[in-house]
Amino acid sequence: MAVVRVLVTGGAGFIGANFVHQTVADRPDVHVVVLDALTYAGNRASLAPIADRVEFVQGDIADQELVDRLVGGVDAVVHFAAESHNDNSLSQPWPFVQTNIVGTYALLQAVRRHEVRYHHISTDEVYGDLSADEPAFDESTPYNPSSPYSASKAASDLLVRSWVRSFGVRATISNCSNNYGPYQHVEKFIPRQITNLIDGVRPRLYGAGHQIRDWIHVDDHNRAVWEILEHGRIGQTYLIGANNESDNKTVVQLLLAEFGRAADDFDHVTDRPGHDQRYAIDATLLRTELGWAPKYSDFKAGLAATVAWYREHEDWWRPQKAATERAYAAAGERVL
Numbered sequence: 001m002a003v004v005r006v007l008v009t010g011g012a013g014f015i016g017a018n019f020v021h022q023t024v025a026d027r028p029d030v031h032v033v034v035l036d037a038l039t040y041a042g043n044r045a046s047l048a049p050i051a052d053r054v055e056f057v058q059g060d061i062a063d064q065e066l067v068d069r070l071v072g073g074v075d076a077v078v079h080f081a082a083e084s085h086n087d088n089s090l091s092q093p094w095p096f097v098q099t100n101i102v103g104t105y106a107l108l109q110a111v112r113r114h115e116v117r118y119h120h121i122s123t124d125e126v127y128g129d130l131s132a133d134e135p136a137f138d139e140s141t142p143y144n145p146s147s148p149y150s151a152s153k154a155a156s157d158l159l160v161r162s163w164v165r166s167f168g169v170r171a172t173i174s175n176c177s178n179n180y181g182p183y184q185h186v187e188k189f190i191p192r193q194i195t196n197l198i199d200g201v202r203p204r205l206y207g208a209g210h211q212i213r214d215w216i217h218v219d220d221h222n223r224a225v226w227e228i229l230e231h232g233r234i235g236q237t238y239l240i241g242a243n244n245e246s247d248n249k250t251v252v253q254l255l256l257a258e259f260g261r262a263a264d265d266f267d268h269v270t271d272r273p274g275h276d277q278r279y280a281i282d283a284t285l286l287r288t289e290l291g292w293a294p295k296y297s298d299f300k301a302g303l304a305a306t307v308a309w310y311r312e313h314e315d316w317w318r319p320q321k322a323a324t325e326r327a328y329a330a331a332g333e334r335v336l
């Protein structure tokens with residue numbers, strides 16, 4: 001379908017802001033409306049370079065009246081807004097239930113009423129985790145979430161599926177692996193270590209650092225979202241991943257090398273309770289049906305570009321850094 005006006009929820013967060021930047025650059029005829037509550041994770045500054053190209057509304061996705069009005073004025077919704085950090089969901093689960101489940105419910109009711117196309121952004125974490133030799137997740141893998149975060153995302157996916165089946169809502173879902181790139185909050189693994197290294201602090205690895213994530217550049221994720229929005233089959237789930245599994249220790253050592261530091265110049269810290277061991281994505285359906293392929297095939301180069309971005313945008317991340325580290329310490333993180 002040709003999209004003329006799109007509502008992007010969570011457009012001041014990491015992936016949503018990158019989606020808005022990409023849309024403004026590649027599709028200048030699309031009118032973008034951002035709905036974002038500007039929680040601790042949202043940042044107006046992420047949209048500052050394109051502020052005059054975007055309509056920004058500060059508000060909560062669970063505000064049914066507001067959402068209904070905004071959805072009535074667009075022809076598609078791309079829903080990124082969420083509480084997104086596993087560690088926070090372990091200390092304070094309620095906002096995850098409220099935003100990820102109740103918020104998604106409000107959006108679904110609005111797209112149902114206005115018959116608006118809806119794309120739901122989800123995560124590979126809904127499938128639980130894998131041992132080293134299990135095959136990667138695909139669209140038929142049963143749901144088996146581990147944390148309050150992934151359970152709330154799984155619940156929201158199931159609401160979407162039922163709104164398709166019961167009410168004929170024109171929705172698609174994508175479940176993506178771990179993203180990296182510009183504008184990611186310093187609470188997350190890669191930006192936390194980059195900004196530690198800029199500050200001369202040792203990177204912090206949970207436990208032994210053997211957990212594996214399947215890293216994808218945020219721009220590749222967002223190009224896949226546009227493919228699905230325009231050409232995906234209604235009711236279909238697509239998995240998004242770039243075949244780039246790496247354990248956490250290797251990622252830290254790539255970053256240390258980028259800063260010219262020794263490979264053992266990091267700390268092991270308290271592990272995450274219930275820590276998922278491995279995520280891996282089989283994106284065959286997306287590749288064969290929609291012809292998508294990642295552009296960032298060199299992880300080392302993608303990380304180097306991300307390091308350069310954080311070096312050049314200290315004004316963007318510095319205001320959050322000290323409070324984020326204080327929160328980790330208050331949650332009991334300590335060097336092992």
Ligand code: NAD
Nearest residue numbers: 010012013014015037038039041042060061081082084179
């Ligand atoms: P983020 O935490 O960086 O951004 C979330 C945004 O949502 C923020 O701008 C925040 O202000 C906004 N928000 C939160 N609650 C809201 C509410 N009630 N109403 C309106 N806005 C609200 O998250 P992210 O990493 O950009 O993730 C975006 C989406 O992608 C999430 O749905 C997440 O589950 C999914 N996802 C993330 C990754 C990843 O690696 N980061 C991978 C796969 C899927």
Ligand code: DAU
Nearest residue numbers: 084085086123124125177178187188189204205206211248
């Ligand atoms: O897989 C997709 C998911 O990826 C998304 O759904 C989530 O929104 C996103 O936050 C991310 O979840 P993770 O829990 O995998 O990401 P995080 O950046 O928190 O951690 C990545 C790995 O690094 C994980 O194994 C925990 C570890 N870690 C994390 C931090 C913050 C560390 O070793 N040290 C750290 O300081």
